[in-house]
Each structure stands twice: as structure tokens, then as C-alpha cells.
Amino acid sequence: MKIYKIKYLAIAFLSLIVVSCNNNDDDGMTEITSDFSGTFVQKDQMGRPAVNTVFVSSASKDAFNTTIPSEQGALFQSMFQTNLMGLSPAFANADDKNALGLDAATFTGLLATDVLNVSLDGKTTFYDGTNVLTGRALADDVITVELLLIFGGEDFTENAAFSDDHVDANDKVFLTSFPYLATAW
Amino acid sequence: MKKTKILAATIFTAIIGLITIAADHIDAPAARGTSADITDFYAFQGEDTNNLVFVANVQGLLSPTATATASFDENVMVEFNIDTNNDKVEDLVIQAIPKDGKMYFFGPFAPSLTGLNSTVNEMATKNEVAISAYGSSATIANSNGMKFFAGPRDDPFFMDFAQYGAIIGGTASGFNNPGADTFAGTNVLSIVVEVPKSLIGGSGTINTWVESKVKQ
Numbered sequence: 001m002k003i004y005k006i007k008y009l010a011i012a013f014l015s016l017i018v019v020s021c022n023n024n025d026d027d028g029m030t031e032i033t034s035d036f037s038g039t040f041v042q043k044d045q046m047g048r049p050a051v052n053t054v055f056v057s058s059a060s061k062d063a064f065n066t067t068i069p070s071e072q073g074a075l076f077q078s079m080f081q082t083n084l085m086g087l088s089p090a091f092a093n094a095d096d097k098n099a100l101g102l103d104a105a106t107f108t109g110l111l112a113t114d115v116l117n118v119s120l121d122g123k124t125t126f127y128d129g130t131n132v133l134t135g136r137a138l139a140d141d142v143i144t145v146e147l148l149l150i151f152g153g154e155d156f157t158e159n160a161a162f163s164d165d166h167v168d169a170n171d172k173v174f175l176t177s178f179p180y181l182a183t184a185w
Numbered sequence: 186m187k188k189t190k191i192l193a194a195t196i197f198t199a200i201i202g203l204i205t206i207a208a209d210h211i212d213a214p215a216a217r218g219t220s221a222d223i224t225d226f227y228a229f230q231g232e233d234t235n236n237l238v239f240v241a242n243v244q245g246l247l248s249p250t251a252t253a254t255a256s257f258d259e260n261v262m263v264e265f266n267i268d269t270n271n272d273k274v275e276d277l278v279i280q281a282i283p284k285d286g287k288m289y290f291f292g293p294f295a296p297s298l299t300g301l302n303s304t305v306n307e308m309a310t311k312n313e314v315a316i317s318a319y320g321s322s323a324t325i326a327n328s329n330g331m332k333f334f335a336g337p338r339d340d341p342f343f344m345d346f347a348q349y350g351a352i353i354g355g356t357a358s359g360f361n362n363p364g365a366d367t368f369a370g371t372n373v374l375s376i377v378v379e380v381p382k383s384l385i386g387g388s389g390t391i392n393t394w395v396e397s398k399v400k401q
Contacts, residue, residue, distance in 0.1 A: 053212045136228055
């Protein structure tokens, strides 16, 4: 009786091992060799803040997210320019420029290729009055900068009611050390 | 009178453009509200000025309650793209992908294929960090000269979005001063990587952008 039990147990164990080996074989090589197999297809992308939301027409927003940056300028610059000139009285006239000295065509030419320019040599900021587009720091008031560049005209004085949302800082203080972002609420 | 009307119409259009929201939160129909919705992207010099920091945030507008149960999607890769020669094509990428409570990082490495489709390059420099739980202190990995974090944080974005809504609704003709931060009290899921500048071009200016990519 005892010996039979042991035999059965042994057979049971052996079959378990055989079965699990089979299972592994059925799973195929990719499961064994890679935890991260497969192809990942683009859904969303972002360079500068608010570019897709502000300058891309509703029907094109998904297309913009799945157009590689090197092709964005050719495909989207004219749409950006049309939307900018329709949007802002500060660009209503052909010779209008913003405070960076960029006219509608030049400004939208810059924006349509949605990459963030980042300096590896010094201060990184979206705009601090001196440095322009050398990065994006957490505390940068990017919305006000963009509103000013869109509505503020040549000297940031036009359309004052719309060129600053008067929210100048985050609701929590950022950390000076990694990971820099504040703890969750 | 006429001028006011034109201005109002202009502002209305402006707001329609902006209402889709903010930095990149819910910016487009296909990505909106999904685990692949990028809310924001930052790139700045680190505390150690030899390093650059990349931040990608996903799944925005999380209340504290929602944050406790929010998680990264194992089918979504977040890819930081770095163009070092100004042709607007990525020369280097850093891939971040979650699995079993950890965020794995590959790179920076030069991808064999650029563009919309990616595969994980397991031959690249591989690092990992445990995903920090809501309410606990940040878990930081320090390896290969880089630093890594993944987990819930306060949404660093700030804007008076509600006032935009009021302007759209015709109940306001401009911003308030001071305004009110609509994103106050909300969280995001953050991925933060700090890398030596020497690994991403060394000096000069790079172009960078972030992508979310979904496993097919």
C-alpha cells in the first residue's frame, strides 16, 4: 500500500514536470527570451506644452500625435498660421510680430515642429526674459509665456486681459533634489 | 461695440483651442483619458549640473482617491526621444516600461529603427526602479550614473483653466487677477530620469520629445 502510494506520487510528480515542460514549449521562444516582446505603436507625443491643444484643429489632433516631428512642419505649419491669425488680434496684420520678433509664419514654423529645444550648456528655461527655449523647468510659467507670445504683441502689452492667466506658480513647492516633483496630494 | 464683438469672438476661438486643455492633458480623441495620455513633458538641468532631467507625466487630473488605485499600464511604453544633430529625428531614446511593480528603463541607446513603431531593446543599458506607492516616500534608483523614479506625484502643471471655461460660457471677459490654479490638488503618474549630459550629446542644443506607445 505504502509503496503503491509512493509510486503514484512519483508518477504524479513526473507527469507534472513533463506537463509543465510541454507548457513551456507551447508558450514559444519569445516568452522565454524576452519579457518585453512585441511592437509598440505610437499613440501620443509631446514636445512643447500646449502646442497640439492650441494650434491643431480638432479633426487633426490625432494625426498630429502620430506624425513624426521631421514631417510636422511641412504638414501642419500652414494650419498653425491660419489658426494663430484667426486666434489673436496681435497677429491680425501681415507685419505683426510677437515679442520674440517672430511674424506669424516664422512663429508657427517654429511651433509646428513640436520638439523641446534643450541646452546642455547652461540654464534650462522655457523663457525667463533672457534665455528663450533652452528647456522647460518645472516652475516655468509656460502658459503665460505662450499667451504673451500669442496675444501680447510686439512688446507684451496688447490684449492684457487674455495674455496672462495670473497663476504664476504651482500649488506645491518643487524639490531641489531628485525626483524634483512634489509629493502627491 | 463692433470691436468688442470681434474681440469676444476671437477669445472664444482661442478658448476653444485651449479648452482641450492645458499642456497636453487630454489633447486628442484617441489618447484622451487613456493610460497612454501624456499630460506633460519637462527637460531641465539637474541639481548636479552635469546631468539633464527628463520628466514625463501620464494619466492626469487624478484626485487623491483615484491616485491610490491608479497604475501604469504594462502595455504602454513611454519613450524619451533625443535628437542631437537637429534633423528632428531621434538619435537616442530612453524607453520606460512597467512590469510587475517595477519600471524598467532601457538606454539611452541609438534605435535601429526610428519613428512611430518601437521594440524594446533589451541589449541596451537596463535599469529598474520599484514603482513608488501612493502615500509612501519616493523610491529612487541610482545606477549606471543615472537616477530613476516612477510613481504618483503632484501635477506640476498650473493654469487657471476654470476661468477659460467662464470665458467660453460668456460669463467672463478676461482672466482674474489673481487667478486660481485648476490643477491644484490633482496628481499624475510621473516618470523621472536623470542622465549625465555626456550620454545624450555632451554639449550644444538637443531637441527632445516624449511619446507613448501601445503594445499591439
